[in-house]
Amino acid sequence: MSLFFGINIAVKGMMAQQVAMDVASHNIANANTEGYSRQRVNLETSAPISGLTAVGQLGSGVDIAEVTRVRDSFLDYQLRKESSSLEYETAISDTLSQVETVFMEPSETGFNEELESFWNNWQELSKSPESSPVRTALKEASTSLTDTLRQMHDQLTDINSDVQSQIEIKIEDVNSIAERIARLNEEIVDVKIAGDNPNDLLDARDLVLDDLAAIGNIAISNSLDVNGKPTGAISVKLGDITVVDDSGAIAISSDDVDSTTVAGGALAGLLQVGGDSNESNTIQFYIKKLDTLAVGIAKSINDIHTTGTDLDGNPGGDYFVFKDADGNEIEWSAVDWDNPFASGLSAGNIYLNSDIQNDVSKIAAAKQDSIFLEGNGEIALQIAKLKDVYLEYDAVNQVLQNSISGDLNIGMFYQGMITSLGSATSEAEKMVDNQQALVDHTTSRRESIQGVSADEEMANIVLFQHAFNACAKIINVMDEMLDTIINGLKA
Amino acid sequence: MRVTTKMLTQSLINNVNVNLQNMEDYQNQLSSGKRIAKPSDDPIATAQLLSAKSAMKAQEQYRHNMEDASGWLNTTDGALEQANDVLQRIRELTVAGSTGTLPADSMGALADEVDNLLAEMVQVANTNYAGRFIFGGGKTGTPPYTITNKDSEGKITSVQFINATFDESLLDETYQQRIEIESGVTIDVAAGRTSFHTDTSGNDDINAVFEKMTELRTALDAGDQGVVSSLIDDFDKLIDNVLSERAVVGAKSKRMESAIERSTSYELDLTKLISKLEDTDYAQASIGFNTQQTVYQSSLAVGAKIIQPSLIDFLK
Numbered sequence: 001m002s003l004f005f006g007i008n009i010a011v012k013g014m015m016a017q018q019v020a021m022d023v024a025s026h027n028i029a030n031a032n033t034e035g036y037s038r039q040r041v042n043l044e045t046s047a048p049i050s051g052l053t054a055v056g057q058l059g060s061g062v063d064i065a066e067v068t069r070v071r072d073s074f075l076d077y078q079l080r081k082e083s084s085s086l087e088y089e090t091a092i093s094d095t096l097s098q099v100e101t102v103f104m105e106p107s108e109t110g111f112n113e114e115l116e117s118f119w120n121n122w123q124e125l126s127k128s129p130e131s132s133p134v135r136t137a138l139k140e141a142s143t144s145l146t147d148t149l150r151q152m153h154d155q156l157t158d159i160n161s162d163v164q165s166q167i168e169i170k171i172e173d174v175n176s177i178a179e180r181i182a183r184l185n186e187e188i189v190d191v192k193i194a195g196d197n198p199n200d201l202l203d204a205r206d207l208v209l210d211d212l213a214a215i216g217n218i219a220i221s222n223s224l225d226v227n228g229k230p231t232g233a234i235s236v237k238l239g240d241i242t243v244v245d246d247s248g249a250i251a252i253s254s255d256d257v258d259s260t261t262v263a264g265g266a267l268a269g270l271l272q273v274g275g276d277s278n279e280s281n282t283i284q285f286y287i288k289k290l291d292t293l294a295v296g297i298a299k300s301i302n303d304i305h306t307t308g309t310d311l312d313g314n315p316g317g318d319y320f321v322f323k324d325a326d327g328n329e330i331e332w333s334a335v336d337w338d339n340p341f342a343s344g345l346s347a348g349n350i351y352l353n354s355d356i357q358n359d360v361s362k363i364a365a366a367k368q369d370s371i372f373l374e375g376n377g378e379i380a381l382q383i384a385k386l387k388d389v390y391l392e393y394d395a396v397n398q399v400l401q402n403s404i405s406g407d408l409n410i411g412m413f414y415q416g417m418i419t420s421l422g423s424a425t426s427e428a429e430k431m432v433d434n435q436q437a438l439v440d441h442t443t444s445r446r447e448s449i450q451g452v453s454a455d456e457e458m459a460n461i462v463l464f465q466h467a468f469n470a471c472a473k474i475i476n477v478m479d480e481m482l483d484t485i486i487n488g489l490k491a
Numbered sequence: 492m493r494v495t496t497k498m499l500t501q502s503l504i505n506n507v508n509v510n511l512q513n514m515e516d517y518q519n520q521l522s523s524g525k526r527i528a529k530p531s532d533d534p535i536a537t538a539q540l541l542s543a544k545s546a547m548k549a550q551e552q553y554r555h556n557m558e559d560a561s562g563w564l565n566t567t568d569g570a571l572e573q574a575n576d577v578l579q580r581i582r583e584l585t586v587a588g589s590t591g592t593l594p595a596d597s598m599g600a601l602a603d604e605v606d607n608l609l610a611e612m613v614q615v616a617n618t619n620y621a622g623r624f625i626f627g628g629g630k631t632g633t634p635p636y637t638i639t640n641k642d643s644e645g646k647i648t649s650v651q652f653i654n655a656t657f658d659e660s661l662l663d664e665t666y667q668q669r670i671e672i673e674s675g676v677t678i679d680v681a682a683g684r685t686s687f688h689t690d691t692s693g694n695d696d697i698n699a700v701f702e703k704m705t706e707l708r709t710a711l712d713a714g715d716q717g718v719v720s721s722l723i724d725d726f727d728k729l730i731d732n733v734l735s736e737r738a739v740v741g742a743k744s745k746r747m748e749s750a751i752e753r754s755t756s757y758e759l760d761l762t763k764l765i766s767k768l769e770d771t772d773y774a775q776a777s778i779g780f781n782t783q784q785t786v787y788q789s790s791l792a793v794g795a796k797i798i799q800p801s802l803i804d805f806l807k
Contacts, residue, residue, distance in 0.1 A: 032497060100529045105541060106769060112541050116548035123552050127559055127670055128623065130632045366629070367664065375623065375631030381669055381677070387549065388674045411545050419538040422530025429531060440505055444498055451495035458802040 003485070007478045009061035013471035016043055016062045017464045023067055024461050027452045035207030037071040037450035039199055069199040075446040076206060080213030082442055084264030086435035087214045091269025092281050093428035095163060099286055100425055102155045105418050111148055112418075115411060118145045122384035126377035129365035130311065139360050142352045146320065149294045153287065153348035160283045163274035170215050170267045171254050174238055177212045178249035181205060185223075185233035185244070192232040205234075212238065216257075217264030239263055280420040281428065287347075288398055289417045294347035295340045296400030297410055298322070300386050302332065303402070308364030308379030316364025316379070319356065323349045338397050387411065496797075503794045510787040517780035520771040527769050540768040547761045553672055554754040560670045560680050561747040563620050564740050567682045570618035570625065571737045574686055577612050578733060581605065581704060582726045588711050589720030602711035606646050609704045613638055613650055616687055626683030627653065628665035636687075636701075646708065650701040652688070659695050662688060672750060678743060685736040691728040700729055 020041045030036040042065040048057040104110045121138040128134045184205040191198035212218050216238040223233040223246050236244040239262035243250055259275055262268045276284045298320035308316040322330045322345045335343040356362045366376035392403030393413065400413060408416065520526055530537040587593070588601050616626050617634040627635025630653050639655075640648040651657075653665070666684040669677040690696035691703075703725055710718035 031495075097529075097531070100531060103530070105530055106527060106537055106544065112545060113548065116545050120548065120552040123556060123671060127556065130623075374629065375627070375668065376629035376664070378667065378669070381671060384671060385675070411542070415538055415541040415545075418530050418541060419534050422532075422534030422537050425529075425531035426534055440502075444502065445492075447495060447498045447501070448493045451493070451497050453493060453495045455802045456493075458806060462806065 003478055003482055005060075007475055009059075010471045010474040010478065012046065012061040012063070013474075014468055016041075016064055017468040017471065019064050019067075021461060021464045021468070024457045024464065028454060028457050031452040031454065035203050035210065036452070037069040037199075037203055037206075038452045039067050039069050042066050042068060066197055067199060068197055069202065070450055071202075071206075072446065072449045075442065075449060076209075079439065079442040079446055080210060080218060081264075082435060082438045083210070084213050084217045086432065086439050087266040088264050088269040088272075089428050089431040089435055091266045092273045093425065093432045095159065095270075095273040095283065096281060096421065096425040096428055098159050099156065099283060099421060102152055102159070102286075103418060103421065111152065112411070112414060114141075114145055114148050115414065117141055119384055119387040122380050125363070125365050126381035126384055129377035129380055130374040132360060135360035135363050135365075138363065139352065139356060142319070143357070145297075146350045146352055149290065149347045149350050153290055153294075153346065156283055156287045156290065157348065160274055160287070163270050163283065167254055167257075167267065167270045167274065170270065171252060171257065174212065174215055174243060174267070175249070175251050177208050177215075178236065178243040178251070180208050181212075181234070181236055181244045182249040184208070185248075188232040198232070209236070212236065212243075213265065215265045216262045216267045239268070280424040286417065286421060289413075289420075290347040291341055291345070292393075292398045292400055293410065293414055293417070294350045295345050296391060296413070298345075298350060299337070299340070300389070300391065300400075300402055300410075301383055304379060304382050304386070305364050307368055309366045309368045310364045311361035311374060314362075315368060317355055317362065318353050319363075321351050321353050322346070323351055337399065337401070338394075340399060496801075499797050503790065503797055507787070507790050507794065510783065510790055513783045514780065514787055517776055517783055520776045521773070521780060524771050525769050526771050536768050540765065543761055543765050543768065547758065547765060549674070550754060550758050550761060553674075554751060554758065556670050557672050557747050557751045557754060560672065560678055561744060561751065563623075563625065563680050564744040564747060566618065566620040567625050567680070567740050568737060568744060570615055571682070571686060571733055571740060573615045573618075574612065575730065575733045575737065577608050577615060578700075578726060578730045581608055581707065582723065582730065584608075584711075585707060585719060585723050585726055588707075589716055589723060591716055593716075595714050598711050598714045602646075602708050605704060605708040605711060609647050609650075609701065609708065610638070612700065612704065613647075616683065626687060628662075628668065628681050628683070630665070636698075648705060650698050652697050657697065659697055662695050662697075672747075678746070680743070682736060682740055685739075686733045689732050691725045703729060 020043070023039050023041045027038045043062050044065040046060045046063040049060050050057050052058055105112060107113075118141045121134075121141040124134050125131075125138050184201055188198045188201050188205065191201065209218065209220065219237040221235050221237075222230040223235060225231045233246060234244070235242065235246065238252070239257070241252055241256055241261055243252060257267060257271065259268065259271050259277070262271065272279075273282055274284075275282055278285060278288075302318045302320060305316045305319040310316055318332050321332070324330055324344050330344050330349075335345060353362075363380075365378075365380035366374070367378040388409055389402070390406035390409055391400045391413070392406040393400055393408060400410070519528060527533050527537055527540065584601050584605055588598060593601075613636050616636040618625055623631040624633070624635050625631075635653055637651050638647050638649075639651040642648050662684060666681040667679060668681040669679050671677050684695075687700050688695055688697050690699040696702075703722065707719065707722050707726075710722065
């Protein structure tokens with residue numbers, strides 16, 4: 001039994017405390033690193049030595065078993081699930097808020113007011129049908145009405161195409177994240193094979209998985225080797241689509257994703273809000289409603305206007321017209337009124353008839369009659385009264401039609417649309433608030449487990465320092481003992 | 492639970508953000524004066540607000556219509572009063588002309604006055620309101636009544652209504668000038684049909700008044716007292732026509748006045764409703780804002796102290 005054995009134990013002790021100190025230092029250094037999970041040194045006693053003394057086994061000091069990271073994978077799962085939902089609702093809520101700004105309601109300049117002043121101008125015309133200023137005022141109100149309709153339509157279409165390009169960007173993000181995961185997989189497997197814990201690589205991979213979960217709902221499974229043991233690599237599915245497997249990253253395109261394959265995350269939110277389901281949280285819903293409104297207004301007014309007589313005694317023409325992509329007027333008589341949108345009618349191409357635009361006397365305010373009377377405003381009155389006429393909304397074909405059994409007028413139809421928008425947006429916003437609270441809470445819980453506490457590390461450092469000092473002291477004592485033996489015994 | 496410095500900082504940031512957002516809400520409400528800036532702020536109230544605003548705009552238009560109708564009717568009433576005065580004078584002249592003692596030249600003088608009154612009547616019939624002729628029905632842009640014929644002595648022999656081919660059957664169409672004064676309720680303000688185009692037996696007869704007056708003038712010129720005296724009854728009936736039309740116009744005018752009053756009070760109600768729906772409740776918002784400000788300042792004060800002395804400070 002040599003004294004050098006004791007020195008050896010002390011040296012191992014010092015080395016172990018030093019490593020522990022290094023890990024504590026690494027923890028403190030990374031206290032604010034995104035995605036970092038604190039690491040812990042697991043110390044264990046080294047293999048004892050038997051048979052050297054009569055008392056039996058003798059401890060041989062300390063060994064460093066491993067350096068592990070402190071992390072709860074269930075909290076990871078939970079946080080990713082909640083943040084998927086959060087991003088889903090955020091995408092919808094953000095887009096619907098944009099849609100809200102298109103309609104600018106309630107305000108003095110919104111379409112609601114525009115529509116009312118349009119009707120009021122018809123009222124004025126019914127009282128002074130021969131008046132050129134009144135006719136011009138009506139023309140301006142009508143132009144403004146069609147301008148507003150077209151502008152709202154264009155803005156909604158812009159938001160929709162913006163959503164589509166955001167989807168493309170998200171797909172690119174998914175692909176680059178998938179490649180990162182695949183690369184990290186390889187590195188992790190390499191380290192694992194060497195028998196080490198790839199703590200920091202795992203943190204890096206978990207961090208990009210958090211990012212991926214924000215884009216879509218993800219499912220993670222561990223790859224197993226031939227013996228059924230985890231290799232350290234993972235396969236990742238975005239919704240139903242595998243984006244990373246044992247062979248590496250699998251690139252996806254926007255054709256691969258739709259609302260059935262991806263259910264959460266910003267991507268699913270964008271797919272929902274930019275999709276064509278007939279729900280009130282899609283942009284398409286409002287575009288269609290606007291189209292219905294524009295066609296409904298044009299149809300009911302034209303129907304009456306064409307029965308009238310203009311100031312020159314000629315029968316009234318179409319008041320509103322729709323133009324095709326080349327700027328030509330779409331033939332009114334060729335339109336299928338059960339599905340006017342198939343003929344190209346939409347809020348995006350409604351115009352005041354250019355004949356009326358050029359000559360306000362073409363507005364047919366008077367009743368058609370054998371003798372024309374300039375002061376007759378019967379037709380103008382009938383059109384003004386359309387404001388209160390109850391139309392029938394055919395929900396299947398999405399057309400507003402004149403009908404005796406109608407249950408809403410044009411104003412109500414528009415107001416209903418705004419209410420749908422308000423409800424859908426406020427619902428999405430509430431969901432965002434709720435999800436945000438959940439995400440904050442879960443983040444906090446995860447941080448509580450894996451975050452670095454400076455106090456804790458400092459306390460540990462003190463502990464390690466004392467142990468290190470004690471070990472050093474042991475060497476010192478051993479040295480004195482050796483001195484006693486070597487120098488004290490010569491005589 | 493383990494608490495780390497990062498958690499403290501993160502929750503501080505979250506809370507300060509939430510507080511700032513709430514402050515912004517109140518600040519928006521207070522500075523814009525509106526409780527609802529976008530539909531999602533309160534979808535139900537937005538729906539009510541939009542429909543109340545529509546109703547308000549429509550009501551303003553209806554009131555405007557009623558005021559127009561009222562002005563039109565008042566002018567009509569004044570013109571009919573003049574028409575009545577003319578006919579009263581005509582009747583006096585008719586009575587004077589029917590007494591057998593008048594010499595022929597006196598009859599001629601009466602005839603001259605009748606001719607002048609005839610011209611005056613045409614003028615009355617061409618009365619306009621803000622440039623629109625009121626007794627021509629739909630013919631509002633140009634004087635509906637024109638003197639088309641004078642004889643060699645310059646006396647009026649015929650008056651034309653609208654045009655030479657005007658057909659009596661079109662009177663219904665012509666005398667229809669409806670103004671909407673409430674949703675679905677219209678008032679017809681056209682006048683003149685009874686006063687100028689109704690004969691002594693109450694039937695449509697274009698220019699009946701002018702024809703009778705011409706007839707009187709011709710009889711006076713001819714010194715035919717029998718015909719003149721037979722016209723007294725006729726003019727009584729024509730005066731009745733004017734009076735009954737005036738009564739109708741007067742009733743409508745009355746109706747407009749009370750309708751305008753009702754409309755004004757309805758508009759007031761709507762204004763109150765709109766204000767209740769969209770305007771900021773300043774008392775509530777101010778209190779909310781102050782509370783929020785206190786909360787925000789506290790969170791900032793706490794934030795300043797978040798870097799608590801840690802173990803490091805005591806390890807010397």
